[in-house]
Amino acid sequence: MPIHRSHPWPQNESEALLIQEKLRSQTISTLDMPSVNPSVKYVAGVDVSYSADDTIAKAAVVVLSFPDLQLCDQAIACGPTTFPYIPGFLSFREVPPVLDALAKLTICPDLLLCDGHGLAHPRRFGLACHLGVLTNIPTIGVAKSRYIGQHDPLGEKRGSWQPLIDQGEIVGAVVRSRTGVQPIYVSIGHRLDLATAIDYVLQCTPKYRLPETTRQADQLASM
DNA sequence: GCGACAG
DNA sequence: ATCTTGTCGC
Numbered sequence: 001m002p003i004h005r006s007h008p009w010p011q012n013e014s015e016a017l018l019i020q021e022k023l024r025s026q027t028i029s030t031l032d033m034p035s036v037n038p039s040v041k042y043v044a045g046v047d048v049s050y051s052a053d054d055t056i057a058k059a060a061v062v063v064l065s066f067p068d069l070q071l072c073d074q075a076i077a078c079g080p081t082t083f084p085y086i087p088g089f090l091s092f093r094e095v096p097p098v099l100d101a102l103a104k105l106t107i108c109p110d111l112l113l114c115d116g117h118g119l120a121h122p123r124r125f126g127l128a129c130h131l132g133v134l135t136n137i138p139t140i141g142v143a144k145s146r147y148i149g150q151h152d153p154l155g156e157k158r159g160s161w162q163p164l165i166d167q168g169e170i171v172g173a174v175v176r177s178r179t180g181v182q183p184i185y186v187s188i189g190h191r192l193d194l195a196t197a198i199d200y201v202l203q204c205t206p207k208y209r210l211p212e213t214t215r216q217a218d219q220l221a222s223m
Numbered sequence: 224g225c226g227a228c229a230g
Numbered sequence: 231a232t233c234t235t236g237t238c239g240c
Contacts, residue, residue: 048230050231085231087228094230116229126229147229180240185229 001108003099006134009082009092016083016092017123024125026133031193040066042073043204044109045213046101046131048094049221050081057081059097060221062213063107067203069212074220075104087147088122091130098131109137111200113213117141118189120164120172122148132190139189140197141172142214146185154183161186161198173198177205184209 007023010016043066048059056078063073077100083093094116118128118141128141149164151174158179164172164187172187175198188197204211210218 048231050230052232054231085230087230090230121229141229143229145229147227 001102001105003103003135006099009096013086013089016089019092020089020123020125020130023130023133024123027119027125027129027189028132028191029119029188029193030191031196032191040110040200042066042107042109043069043111043113043200043213044102044105044137045113045115045211045215045217046098047115047214047217047221048097049218055081057093057097058221059094059101060217061098061101061105062216062220063105063109064204064213064216066111069204069206071216073105073107074216075101076220077101077104090116091125091127094127095130095134099134102135112137112139112189113142113201113204113211114139114189115142115214115217117143117147117172117185118187120147120149120166120185120187124171126187126189128187128189136190138191140192140201141185141187141189142201142211143185143187144182144210146174156180159202170194175201177202177211178207178209181209 116127132139
């Protein structure tokens with residue numbers, strides 16, 4: 001699939017900050033895609049792994065059919081690590097190789113589940129937002145741990161969730177994707193709303209704690 | 224100053 | 231992220 005717009009990649013944190021502030025306004029946080037959308041035929045998952053010495057980044061993308069979640073396409077891209085890991089600036093480290101991997105896909109996904117937060121970010125522009133704005137594909141942030149925000153106690157059953165609140169604003173949801181396991185953190189990235197995001201994430205998580213997209217991308221990235 | 228801190 | 235086995239429990 002073709003990757004259209006991009007931007008110069010920052011060399012340091014302050015340059016990255018300016019880019020976040022600028023791109024943040026381009027994020028679309030409403031549904032421009034129906035909630036139960038028959039046109040969503042392919043859902044993708046992305047993940048990035050690093051060499052032991054942290055010099056090489058390897059991005060992996062898998063495309064699964066939706067809602068049956070069968071593997072339809074996959075791609076990987078390796079390159080030198082160009083940005084350090086700094087909380088709040090993860091996307092500058094992961095987006096470049098992910099865009100390279102996405103460019104190799106034969107099938108263009110209708111939805112992208114990202115391994116990290118989206119709106120649930122101190123400046124409201126996490127990895128999922130960044131990937132969404134640059135690809136214009138609807139994106140969802142699915143993180144394994146909390147970064148910002150507070151929430152009320154969560155029910156134990158699969159499907160229960162609580163809003164994640166930061167500075168008085170709902171930035172995402174804490175979702176029990178499987179009964180009795182640690183919850184996952186869902187936030188919108190681009191072009192959909194939170195309720196829709198939670199719905200898709202649960203549909204992509206039929207058996208394990210993490211969505212099939214994330215699990216398979218994770219597996220592919222660590223090969 | 225102290226603690227927290229996606230992957 | 232990454233270094234890493236067995237083990238408890240549904």
